[in-house]
Amino acid sequence: MRARRTDPGRRERLVETVLDLIARDGTAGATYRAVAEAADVPMGSMTYHFPTRDDMLFAAFSHLADTQHARFDRMMAELPAGEDPREAVVRIIVTHGTDYGRDLVLSAELYALAARDPRYRALTQDWMERSRASLARHFPSELAPMVDALIEGLVLHGQLGTEPFDEDRVRTAVYRLVGDLR
Template sequence: MRARRTDPGRRDRILDVTLDLIAEVGVAGVSHRRIAARADVPLGSMTYHFEGMDDLLHAAFTRFADRGGERFAQRLGAARDRPEAVTAVVDLVHELSDPRTDAERVVMYELYTLAARDPRYRTITTAWMARSRRELGRHFAPDVTRRLDALVEGLSLHRALDEDPFDRTLTEDAVRRLVGDA
């Protein structure tokens, strides 16, 4: 009898490679074959771990959103008071729009596009936004957290896609005005 090869990290590797490929070629360019080749796994293991491409994409985007939520939790959890929380929010805007995070941003936009069309993916973005607001709620009033969460997304998007991105001063001023610290 042939020994069975074990690869306990295979599912995780497939998910990570899926996210990398989405960043490179978009959801439309991702296939089981490309993922398996890049992850160095047998093509058959794709259907062993995931029911189909939709299941794989859903799991990959859920992982991505969880990581984004962790970033919020770390940044806002480290803030000891409201001024540090304002700084953490400004830092998040600039991290999310930094050219070094282009791959993450592309994955985020791909998720938003799917969520705009498919309620199943909208559950991922809804959970992500709820978590962001919970983390913001550590330091800001509930009526402020929803607006602040939207401001973070909007400022990040504008800063990332503008050919002449604004600086931290504008971001900090916008955050302070919204939270009532202007």
């Protein structure tokens, strides 16, 4: 009897491989064959874990949303006692605005899918709602969606623009939007 090969982390490895290929080649480059080859798994493993290519892409983008939100939530949850949450938002924007490369490309690919497909739009909406809940720990709930949009917009401008990233301009925008928190 032949020993059965086990690879308990295969699905997670495949998801990461899908994201790597999307970051490099766009969603068009994330085919079953390309993923199987890059992950060094048999082609049958792809259909076992992801019955359709769309299931594969959705799993990868769901993982991206979960991972990015967990990082964001941790940053908002771990504010030191007494720290102004506006400064945490500035720090998040500045950090993402200057070092977001791969995740920006992946997010842009997700946004393009969400613009065309309601299933991905629901995924991005869920991600936004979770981000807003993280922000609502420190800001009024009616302000959380605006802070979330400001973060997203300033990060995109920081990554896609050619001007040097201006932390003072970010701080001014955050403080003007949020106002006094007392």
